[in-house]
Amino acid sequence: xxxxxxxxxxxxxxxxxxxxxxxxxLARIAxxxxxxxxxxxxxxxxxxxxxxxxxxxxxxxxxxxxxTERRIEFEAYRAFHGxxxxxxxxxxxxxxxxxxxxxxxxxxxxxxxxxxxxxxWAEPYLAVHDALGRAMxxxxxxxxxxxxxxxxxxxxxxxxxxxxxxxxxxxxxEGVLDADEAEPLPTTRAAIRWLRAHPPPPAQKVGVVHGDYxxxxxxxxxxGRIHGILDWEMAHLGDPLEDLGWSLxxxxxxxxxxxxxxxxxxxxxxxxxxxxxxRADPDALHWWELFNCVKGQAIWVSSARVWLDxxxxxxxxxxxxxAMMNAQDRATLQVMGWL
Amino acid sequence: MALxxxxxxxxxxxxxxxxxxxxxxxxxxxxxxxxGLSALLLGLAAEMFDKAAxxxxxxxxxxxxxxxxxxxxxxxxxxxGRLRALSHGVxxxxxxxALQAQNGVLRAALIELHIAAEGADxxxxxxxxxxxxxxxxxxxERRKLAGSPV
Numbered sequence: 001x002x003x004x005x006x007x008x009x010x011x012x013x014x015x016x017x018x019x020x021x022x023x024x025x026l027a028r029i030a031x032x033x034x035x036x037x038x039x040x041x042x043x044x045x046x047x048x049x050x051x052x053x054x055x056x057x058x059x060x061x062x063x064x065x066x067x068t069e070r071r072i073e074f075e076a077y078r079a080f081h082g083x084x085x086x087x088x089x090x091x092x093x094x095x096x097x098x099x100x101x102x103x104x105x106x107x108x109x110x111x112x113x114x115x116x117x118x119x120x121w122a123e124p125y126l127a128v129h130d131a132l133g134r135a136m137x138x139x140x141x142x143x144x145x146x147x148x149x150x151x152x153x154x155x156x157x158x159x160x161x162x163x164x165x166x167x168x169x170x171x172x173x174e175g176v177l178d179a180d181e182a183e184p185l186p187t188t189r190a191a192i193r194w195l196r197a198h199p200p201p202p203a204q205k206v207g208v209v210h211g212d213y214x215x216x217x218x219x220x221x222x223x224g225r226i227h228g229i230l231d232w233e234m235a236h237l238g239d240p241l242e243d244l245g246w247s248l249x250x251x252x253x254x255x256x257x258x259x260x261x262x263x264x265x266x267x268x269x270x271x272x273x274x275x276x277x278x279r280a281d282p283d284a285l286h287w288w289e290l291f292n293c294v295k296g297q298a299i300w301v302s303s304a305r306v307w308l309d310x311x312x313x314x315x316x317x318x319x320x321x322x323a324m325m326n327a328q329d330r331a332t333l334q335v336m337g338w339l
Numbered sequence: 340m341a342l343x344x345x346x347x348x349x350x351x352x353x354x355x356x357x358x359x360x361x362x363x364x365x366x367x368x369x370x371x372x373x374x375g376l377s378a379l380l381l382g383l384a385a386e387m388f389d390k391a392a393x394x395x396x397x398x399x400x401x402x403x404x405x406x407x408x409x410x411x412x413x414x415x416x417x418x419x420g421r422l423r424a425l426s427h428g429v430x431x432x433x434x435x436x437a438l439q440a441q442n443g444v445l446r447a448a449l450i451e452l453h454i455a456a457e458g459a460d461x462x463x464x465x466x467x468x469x470x471x472x473x474x475x476x477x478x479x480e481r482r483k484l485a486g487s488p489v
Contacts, residue, residue: 182343183439184446187475190453250489300341307344313352315376318344322383325341326482330489333479338472 003100004040007057010099011042011106014092018044018051026057035233036061039109054111056088059104061312071095072156074105076208076235079151084142086110086228110228113219117254120215120261124222131224133263134271136215139226140247141275144207144240153208157237163202165239170195170291176298180305187329188297191290191336200287203239204278211235213243214252215260244272244280245288249296250331251324286335293332300324341482342391342439346384353377386484394481395438399430401474402445408470409452412463422452449474 001009004023012021026040038057045051060070074093081089089108097103119125125132148154160168174192177185211234219228246252247260248268254261259268269280304321306312333339360374407426410419425448430438449471456468 183341183443184450186446186450186453186471187479189450190472190475193454193457253488255486255488304341304343307349313356315353315356315380318349318380319376319383321341321343322380322387323484323486326479326484327487327489329475330479330483330487333476334489338476339479 003038006100007040010094011092015044018046020045035059054109055091056107056109057104058107059100060102061314070103070105070233072235073233075153075156076210076232077107079153079208080143080146080229083146085139085146086226087230087232088228110219113221113227115216115219115230117216117261120220121254121256125220125224128222128224129258129262132220132226133258133260133268135224135226136218136260136262137247137268137271138275139218139229140210140213140243141272141277143210143213143229143243144272144276144278146208148206148208148237151208154237157208157235160206160237161202162204162206162239165203165206165242166195166200166287166291169238169242170294173291173295173298176302177294180298180302182301182304182308185297185301185329187332188294191294191332194336195287195291195294198287200239200241200284201281203241205240206237207240209236209238209240209242211243211246213247214249215247215254215262216252239288240276240278241280241285241288242291244269245285245290246292246295248285248289249292250334251296251327290332290335293328293335296331297325297328300328342387342395342435345436345439346387346391349380350384353380383484390481391435392433392438395435395442396430396433398478398481399428399438399441399445401477402442402449403428405467405471405474406445406448406452408467409456412467413452413455413459415455418451418455422448 004026007026008021008023011023012018015021021042021044024041024043026038029037029039035058038059040055040057041052042055043050043052071093074090077087078090080087088110091106091108093105094100095103114125120129120132148157170192177188177192210229210232212231213229217229217231218226219230220226248265252260259265262268269285272278273280300320303317303319304325306317307321311317330339356377357374360377403426406422410422410426413419413422425445428441428445430441432438453468453471456464456471459467
């Protein structure tokens with residue numbers, strides 16, 4: 001049975017009132033290193049009328065470069081749907097393998113937008129960088145402002161004390177490096193030693209951390225508006241400065257010497273502070289920026305490990321290792337003041 | 340620029356994927372997605388192919404010099420002896436895989452030396468620490484790809 005037919009059969013079970021459920025134009029979307037992503041049209045008959053909806057299927061691959069908890073990702077999207085943080089509507093989460101061989105979820109497709117950051121460096125998008133930057137860090141501030149308890153996310157995300165956020169994250173990603181590195185990483189190891197010797201102050205609040213908030217993980221239009229924040233697979237509770245630090249990681253400047261390739265760093269921080277109601281203490285933010293260089297390197301190293309262990313033999317797992325590891329070293333050296 | 344996974348392994352796998360992508364039964368979107376990323380990797384492989392041996396040879400020589408400096412600076416006699424032995428090495432096999440294996444051994448020792456330098460007192464230790472950081476910067480320059488974002 002084709003993937004279309006199996007998906008249609010699954011959805012038909014989830015929509016018992018619908019008739020003639022069909023999946024059409026199923027096509028894989030490029031990228032997606034942690035999940036396989038497909039778009040498709042769902043057609044069905046309901047209340048005697050022909051109906052259609054554009055949807056997204058996100059399915060776990062046989063091997064992924066990021067070990068993630070799909071329920072947490074699904075619940076994070078669902079928690080923010082309808083809020084000041086734009087996200088697609090989540091429809092169904094399936095955690096068993098039976099239906100489509102691997103766990104997956106189905107979500108609304110936000111249409112009429114772009115996702116590729118490569119488009120941002122040419123017109124008409126060059127003209128709206130300021131608006132996009134303001135939207136990007138305003139939304140990140142809204143995520144930081146959100147209360148996990150009010151969203152119900154404290155029930156699905158492991159809790160952490162305000163003074164333990166940094167150690168939990170650093171220990172986790174250092175563990176990933178220990179397990180996955182194929183070559184010695186002198187710059188990253190030196191950064192880890194510095195981070196442990198100079199811990200940041202306790203978090204101002206324990207909030208929702210997106211975990212991969214950067215240029216390239218949102219849907220945008222030609223007017224500089226953001227219509228969807230994507231890729232919540234690393235969402236967790238922690239210090240909101242962690243997300244700000246990741247968004248400012250030099251590897252996400254795309255070589256443009258601006259925060260996210262879009263706006264001046266000070267402007268991005270000012271917008272985030274205004275929207276979040278929090279302060280970006282320079283020393284604390286520096287710690288989290290350097291931490292995110294370590295985290296980035298751990299992700300690229302994991303990507304190579306997927307290949308080396310005979311997991312996914314897809315170009316998408318090679319590209320981060322080849323293209324990003326030295327760039328991440330350079331980012332680390334830059335944040336530490338050596339470059 | 341990173342050389343893991345190894346370039347020949349990746350090129351061999353990509354060759355197989357391109358054969359499969361050329362199959363008329365392969366859906367267009369899936370085929371285009373795979374080929375686009377494969378093309379990106381081919382570009383990176385082309386850039387690495389020309390300079391990989393030179394950069395590894397240069398880097399191994401630079402790290403050996405640092406290990407020699409470390410052997411003269413670090414008071415731990417056993418560690419200093421190991422550093423001295425590594426510093427006297429020579430790259431006789433110039434295949435990328437051989438240079439890369441040596442590079443791994445040398446950079447692992449460099450990490451140990453960096454930790455020892457950080458923990459040692461005195462101007463010689465500070466000078467060694469600075470020299471290590473300078474080599475890490477130089478290494479990142481050697482390995483920098485044309486399209487690097489940083």
